[in-house]
Amino acid sequence: GPEMPRPSYQRKIVVANQKGGVGKTTTTVNLAAALALHGARVLVIDLDPQGNASTALGIDHHAQIPSIYDVLLEARTLSEIIRPVEGIEGLYCAPATIDLAGAEIELVSLVARESRLHRAVHSLVEPYDYIFVDCPPSLGLLTVNALVACEEVLIPIQCEYYALEGLGQLLRNVELVKGHLNPRLRVSTILLTMYDGRTRLASQVAEEVRAHFPGLVLRTAIPRSVRISEAPSYGQTVITYDPASSGALSYIEAAREMAEMGARQQPQPADNNQHG
């Protein structure tokens, strides 16, 4: 498809929702792939000890490899651990290993424990148009590090009965981080995932979410699709695995909406990380 507009400043986007299985990782890797395939330079930071984003991008993440854990503990720089994603030019990944499971505890006693990722991201010299951070399903120190390092929060919401339940805690945490640690933080985007247009419930939930977050919900909803769930087992995004599938097309469309939204926005004054 045609190129997507590139942002005039680096967009840092944390993909968060403390519920597991709502499509955080799937959304992170597929939006990132879609943007990279349309001309952007994109970095995915895997901040989940499970390393699912690393797996989906075909990046080895067994216990001994240099990973985001080493960066958070300041043993390595972010540049040292970043790896190119095979088959998608312009896409890069900072992998997570299972070591990261201990970081939640190990960080507690360290100085600047909430801003370790922020420091690492801001000392990156390679230019990226987008940095996505894939969060674990919790609101602990790892997620707080992501909220401090980024400006935008993207919340994937699964179109099911309890969709909005539990979001209150995430939104309160966003406000807390905004108030104390990162004044530029804001919820910028909501993406409806695993949408089944044939059910009344899904369309009701979608309506409810749109009413609750006016202007933030992307028009494109991601359908429930077997191709999307198959892709990670091949170390691929659905966009490379089956580019003509409804799942791939919807993630490309959602990425285009995000790119266009960003093209209309100006960097905020305090942003000292402009380029391009």
Ligand code: ADP
């Ligand atoms: P999270 O990162 O929030 O825990 P995942 O992205 O890992 O969620 O998704 C949870 C599971 O649902 C995974 O097995 C994934 O492959 C599957 N999945 C995600 N989105 C879709 C979709 N649109 N259609 C079908 N399966 C999906």
Ligand code: MG
């Ligand atoms: Mg995940």
